[in-house]
Amino acid sequence: MKRILIADDHEVVRSGLRAIVEMQPNWIVAGEASNGEQAIALALEARPDIVIVDYSMPLINGLEVSRRLRALRQRTEVLILTMHEDEELLTEAVLAGVRGFLFKSDARKHLIFAIEALLDGRPYFTSALVEKLLHDYQLNKQGKSGMLLTSREQSIVQLIAEGHTNRSISAVLKLSVKTVETHRATAMRKLGMSSTAELVRYAIRKKLVVP
Incomplete structure (x- = not known):
């Protein structure tokens, strides 16, 4: 079966x-x-x-x-x-x-x-x-700027957009808070973003979350 x-x-x-x-x-x-x-x-x-x-x-x-x-x-x-x-x-x-x-x-x-x-x-x-x-x-x-986010970075961006703090993200993904902060910073650098609001808009645009 x-x-x-x-x-x-x-x-x-x-x-x-x-x-x-x-x-x-x-x-x-x-x-x-x-x-x-x-x-x-x-x-x-x-x-x-x-x-x-x-x-x-x-x-x-x-x-x-x-x-x-x-x-x-x-x-x-x-x-x-x-x-x-x-x-x-x-x-x-x-x-x-x-x-x-x-x-x-x-x-x-x-x-x-x-x-x-x-x-x-x-x-x-x-x-x-x-x-x-x-x-x-x-x-x-051709002409595509930036780098793809890794699966882990996408997961962190999704959780940020869902309203989770770095500490709660670390609990969900079983990572240290420092590792979450590093992935978050890397994702923002890759995307050329500087605020949580921009990450949320990106997550909605990429259908990582439903508004």
Whole structure:
């Protein structure tokens, strides 16, 4: 029996994904999580074969969930769902160890194929997604200023935008306050920003948080 964990902060989305998963023989939903921190805890407890996780999760985003599970040497595969068409997301997903990536709008059509591929040890990215992201990357490559934020830096920017202090971020990400401050300063330097308000606007623009 293959175990699937579903993580999304919207109950209606979790219900829809559960319905698709439970129609398949020998697949069961091992649990549901409404934020990234809960997704990690449930994954460690239930040890699912696959974690389906929304990119824009509260507290800890989907990429950080994947990165944390990899760091803990979990053999669970991660399938990221996103509403957002951004080549940076795919780049960061691959760097975070993600081997499955779908637009939410494609989930009904491609979810089963994606899970089957991951269960077989194969990555799954829809051809339309890859073509679009490669096209966007080629358009934006020349003249693109600045450096990409790392997955950890994005997680810290997300938590800042959600109103967390450096101390509470250190507790959520299990980092020292000094390390959080360093990542925060690095992210602001990369983005050419000097205030928390600018970071919040960046997080909203990049769909790290929902205003």
